Amino acid sequence: MQKEILLGNDAIIMGALKSGVGFVSGYPGCPSAEIGDDFAKIAKQKGVYVEWSSNEKTALEAAIGASFSGVKSLVNMKSFGINVCSDALFPLAYTGTKAPMVIVVADDPSCHSSAQSEQDSRGYAFISKIPVLDPADPQECYDFTKLAFEISEKFNTPVILRTTTRAAHQRAVVIFEEADKMPKKDGEFIKDPRQYSTMPPRTLEMKKELLGKIKKIKSYAEKSEANRISKNKKAKLGIISSGVSVLHAKEALQEMEINAEILEIGFFYPLPEKLISNFLKGKTSVLVAEEMSPYIEKEVLLIAKNANPKVKIFGKNILPEAGELNPEAVCVALAKITGKKYNKFPIKNLNLPKRTARLCEGCPYWYILPTVKRIAPEGTIFAGDIGCNMMGALPPHSMYDFMFCMGSSIGISHGIKKTTKQKVISFMGDGTFFHSGIEGMINAVYNKSNPLMIVMDNRITAMTGHQTNPGMGKTIMGEDSQELQIADIAKACGVNYIKVLDPINVKELEDAVLEFLKKDEMSLIVCKRVCALLERKQKKL
Amino acid sequence: MEKIFNLIVNGVGGQGVITLLSLIDQAAMLEGYKVRSSELHGLSQRGGSVETHIRFGKNVDSPLISNGKADLIISLETMEALRETEKSGKQTKFLINEFLLPFQGSLKKEEINQQLSLLKNEMHMVRASEICKEKLQNEVVSSTYLLGYAVNKNLIPLKRESILAAIEKIIPEKYREININAFNLSYGNN
Secondary structure (H helix, E strand, O other), rough: OEEEEEEHHHHHHHHHHHHOOEEEEOOOOOOOHHHHHHHHHHHHHOOOOOEOOOHHHHHHHHHHHHHHOOEEEEEEEEEHHHHHHHHHHHHHHHOOOOOOOEEEEEEEEEEEEEEEEOOOOOHHHHOOOEEEEEEOOHHHHHHHHHHHHHHHHHHOOOOEEEEHHHHEEEEEEEEEEEOOOOOOOOOOOOOHHHHHHHOHHHHHHHHHHHHHHHHHHHHOOOOOOEEEOOOOOOEEEEEEEEOOOHHHHHHHHHHOOOEEEEEOOOOOOOHHHHHHHHHHHHOOEEEEOOOOHHHHHHHHHHHHHHOOOOEEEEOOOOOOOOOOOHHHHHHHHHHHHHOOOOOOOOOOOOOOOOOOOOOOOOOHHHHHHHHHHHOOOOEEEEEEOOOOHHHHHHOOOOOEEEEEEOOOHHHHHHHHHHHHOOOEEEEHHHHHHHHHHHHHHHHHHOOOOEEOOOOOOOOEEOOOOEOOOOOOOEEEOOOOOOOOOOOHHHHHHOOOOEEOOOOOOOHHHHHHHHHOOOOOOOOEEEEEEOHHHHHHHHHOO | OOOOOEEEEEEEOOOOHHHHHHHHHHHHOOOEEEEEEOOHHHHOOOOOOEEEEEEEOOOOOOOOOOOOOOOEEEOOOHHHHHHHHHHHHHHHHEEEEOOOOOOOOOOHHHHHHHHOOOOOOOOOEEEEHHHHHHHHOOOOOOOOOOOHHHHOOOOOOOOOEEEEEEEHHHHOOHHHHHHHHHHHHHHOOO
16 A cells, blocks of 8 residues: 555546556646646556547547457546547447446636636536546545446446546545556457447437446445445434535534534435435435536435425525635535524735736747737737637737637637628637647638638647647657648648748738738648747756 | 644746645655645646645645635745735735746735735745845745745744655655755755
8 A cells, every 4th residue: 555645636547557547548638637647657667558639539539449449448638628529428328338448527616727618527427328426635536536447347338537626636645556467458359339339220229228227327326435424313414515525515514513414425427316315314404515516406406305305405505606615615505504603704805916827938929919919900800719829818918809619719710701801810729720620720611711820839739738749740658650730731621821930030920911811712820939838848858 | 733734835827836835745744644735737827826725734624725714825926925915814924935026017016015014914025036046046946945944933833854855755856956955045044
C-alpha cells in the first residue's frame, strides 16, 4: 500500500493502472487534461498506450476498437467532450464493451475554466443508459476508477466516471496500490457482428437487452460500497448527497452542530431505489444536496411517495441550481430546514477592478487580434472559438461578436454570410481546426459561402497546458508523426484563397485581410507563429 | 493542533501558486495531518487571479474554506492580497509579497497600500520578489521565500524540517537548491 498526496486526476491514473488499463485516449480540456498529460509521462515505463486523439469522438471510437479487441481502455475528456462523442456513445451502450472501458467526463460547476455552458453531464446517464459514478475526492477518484473497471467487466458496459473541478483538482492523501504487473496491450479482434453491429432489426433487440442489463446493475448498485450511509439511526433529518457536495454537507453539519444521517450517493446511475427508500423511512425532513441539476432530488421525490409520504424533501427550493455548492450554501439551507440561526459572512465589496485572463507576454496572438480589429472595415463581424483565442472576447480586445463551442466560429459565420451582406471573420486556433473546424470549413466551401477564416496556428494546443496535436508532427508519447498542414487540408477541401504568413509581419496580414474580405469565395489566412510559452520552454531544454 | 488550519494562497496565474500549495500539502502530510486542497487550472490560470485553498488538521471535510474563515492568506501579489480582504475574518493574518503585476484598470500602488493599511488584521508585507531577484537572481522562488518567512514567524503551524523534506519530494532536482536557498534566506534572516 502506498500513501501519497495526489491530485484527483492522478488518482484516476493510479486506479486505471491498478485495473490493468492498456489503452488511454482522450482530448485535453480543463479539468481533465492532467489525466492524459501525466499518463503519457509514465506510459512507456508502465507499458500503456496513450494518445491525444483529434477530438473526443475519435478518442471514444479508438477506445471502442481497443475494447472490441480485448484491451482495457480509459477515455478522458472535459464536460463538453461528451457532447462531441455522444454519437458513438449511444450505440456503445447497445453493443456493450468486450474488454472493460471507463470514460472520464470532467464537469466544471461555476465555469471556472469552461465558457460555453455550465454542463451537468450526469444527465447523459438517462439518455445513454450508461452507469455513472461520481467521486467526491482523490481517494474516491482512485477507488471509483477501480470500481468502474469492475462494473464494466462484470456487465460488459462502458462506465462513466464523472468528476467535477473540486474533485479532479483537489489534492488529498490517497491510499493506493501500485499495479503489480504490466497490462495487456496487445489484443485480438474476434469477429462477432451480431454483438458489434447496430443494425435493425437487431437494434431494438439490443435496446431490450440493455434495459435488462440496467435492471441487473440497479440491484448491484443497491449493495455497492460506492453508496454509503453514515449510520445515525436517531436522526430525524437526513441528507442525500453526491460528489464533492458530500464533503460540503459534512462540513456544514459540523459547523451548525446539527445531528443528521447522511446518504452518500457515489453510484449516481442507476440510483439505488431500495437504499434510498429505507433511508427515507423514519425521517421527518431530507435535504438533497447536489450540485447543478436536481436529478437525484426528482428521483427521491418519486421514491418518497411510496416509502414515506410524510417526509419533507428539500433541494433546489433552498439550494442554488447555478454555480457550485460550498459549505456556506449548505449551512443556509440547513438553517432554513431546522430554524437554527446561521449568519452568512458579510462580504465587503471594495469594487476592485477584475483581473481577467489574458494573452501571455509575447503571445503571437497579440500581433493578430489588434491588427485585424483595426484594419477590418467598420461593422465587420468577428467570430471567436475555443482555446487561447477566447481572450479576444476579453479586454483589451473585446472584439468577438459571438462564441459557442469547438469549431463553431466558421460554421456559424457561414450562416451569417448566407443571410446577410455583412463581412464576417472567423478566428480559430490550430488545435480547434483539427478538432472540428475542418467540418465547418467544408460546409462553407460546399455551400458557396465566403467568410474569411483566420487560423491562429501557434503550433500546439496551448490553453489546456500544451498538448500535442496533428499539426505538430509529434505524438504525446514523443514519437514523430505526420505533420499535417492546415493550408494543404484547406486546399484539398476546395478553399482557393489561402495565405500562410508569420503574423509578426503585420503589413502582410493587413493586406491579406483586406484582399480576402473582397472575395466571393471562402478564404483562409494561416497565421503561423509558435506559442511564446512553448518557445521559452524549448529554449530552456 | 485541535483546530483545522485554513490557508488561502493566491496570486496571478503563472506565479507558482500551485507549487507553493504542493509544498504546504506535502509538509502537512509529513506532520501527520489530514490535508485537502483545491486549485484551479486552465482559463482561470492564464494571467488571471488564482485562488487556492489548503486545509489541514485532525479531520478535514470540505476542500473549500468558507468566507471569513481563513487563518492565513499568502498573497504572491499585492493587488490580489487586497482582493482577499473582501472576505477575510478578524483573525485572518496576511503575508503579502510586496510586488505588483499591473493590468489594465489596476489600482495604483499607493491606493492599494492605503486600503490595506485600513485593515486591523495582522499583516506582514515582505519584498520577496525583490529580495529573491537581488540575492538569488530568480524571482520565481519568492513563494518559497514567503514560506520560509511564514514558518519562521509561526504564521503557519509547520516545521522547517517538514518543508525541507517537502522541497526534496516536490521540486525537480534542477530547481531544488535554489528553493532551499530561498527558504533558508527568509527563515534565517528574520
